[in-house]
Amino acid sequence: MPALAERFQVVAPDLRGFGASDKPKGIGAYRTSVVAEDIVGLIHAFDAERAHVVGHDWGGGVAWTVATLHPEAVDRLVVLNCPHPAVMARALRSNWAQIRKSWYIFAFQIPWVPEWSFRDRRAARPEDYYRAAVRSRVARGKIKAPTLLIWAEDDFALGIELTRGMDGLFESPPQIEYVPDTGHWVMEERPELVNRLLLEFLA
Numbered sequence: 001m002p003a004l005a006e007r008f009q010v011v012a013p014d015l016r017g018f019g020a021s022d023k024p025k026g027i028g029a030y031r032t033s034v035v036a037e038d039i040v041g042l043i044h045a046f047d048a049e050r051a052h053v054v055g056h057d058w059g060g061g062v063a064w065t066v067a068t069l070h071p072e073a074v075d076r077l078v079v080l081n082c083p084h085p086a087v088m089a090r091a092l093r094s095n096w097a098q099i100r101k102s103w104y105i106f107a108f109q110i111p112w113v114p115e116w117s118f119r120d121r122r123a124a125r126p127e128d129y130y131r132a133a134v135r136s137r138v139a140r141g142k143i144k145a146p147t148l149l150i151w152a153e154d155d156f157a158l159g160i161e162l163t164r165g166m167d168g169l170f171e172s173p174p175q176i177e178y179v180p181d182t183g184h185w186v187m188e189e190r191p192e193l194v195n196r197l198l199l200e201f202l203a
Contacts, residue, residue: 003195008052008202013042015058018124030128031136032085036065040073049073052202053145056080056187058129067147068139076202077145080194081155081184083162084169085138091162098159147174148201150194152186175201 004010014021015035028034039062043051053074055063060082067077083091091098147170151163163176177197179186187194 004198004202007199009046011042011046013038015062017126017128023124027128027131027135030132032061032065032129032133033069033136033139035062036069039063039066040070043073050075052076052078054078054080054198055082057082057184058126061085061133064143065139067143067145068141071141071144074145077143077147078150078198078201079147080150080186081152081158083158084166086169087162087165089138090165091159095159095161098162101157101159142168143170143174146172146201148197149174149176150179150186150197151176152179152182152184152189154180154182155184157184 001010001012016038017023017030039053043049050073053063053066053076055061056079060079063077063079064082064085067074149163151160153160160178163178166174179190179193182189
């Protein structure tokens with residue numbers, strides 16, 4: 001954020017259900033399309049019509065959805081180690097290697113067990129994100145915004161093959177930057193590289 005803040009106004013919200021943000025009850029409140037509307041509302045709250053949208057992990061899933069459903073609000077899109085929802089949905093139906101890695105997604109569908117596991121985490125609601133994702137349709141439409149996908153190759157939870165098979169999902173092919181010898185938390189492990197890629201793409 002400090003590196004980006006030298007050139008941009010930077011806003012990094014806690015998604016609903018996490019941190020200091022509200023934690024509404026009900027799975028429907030955590031559908032990615034609903035959380036995407038939060039981000040659009042946040043953009044407008046800062047008296048802007050459009051913004052560069054950058055997201056990692058669940059934030060990446062929300063970023064994909066914002067760019068798909070609200071193209072008018074996204075100038076440029078950057079996603080770090082989160083596959084396009086259509087690619088992920090396809091992998092969870094047919095890619096056994098990814099299905100094994102994603103066992104926790106299915107575990108979150110079990111009633112009460114996730115709540116018990118997270119009972120000491122100040123009422124954060126990650127289980128509802130996973131439950132809502134399984135119950136939701138993937139947002140349809142081509143992404144219009146120029147897109148950068150940064151992908152750490154040693155992600156323990158997401159296979160590199162999830163960066164492929166995106167034909168037809170964008171109006172212009174995305175730029176993909178692979179980061180070797182780096183795990184899921186790429187921005188923490190390789191901050192200087194990630195900052196450089198962001199600044200070059202968003203400039």
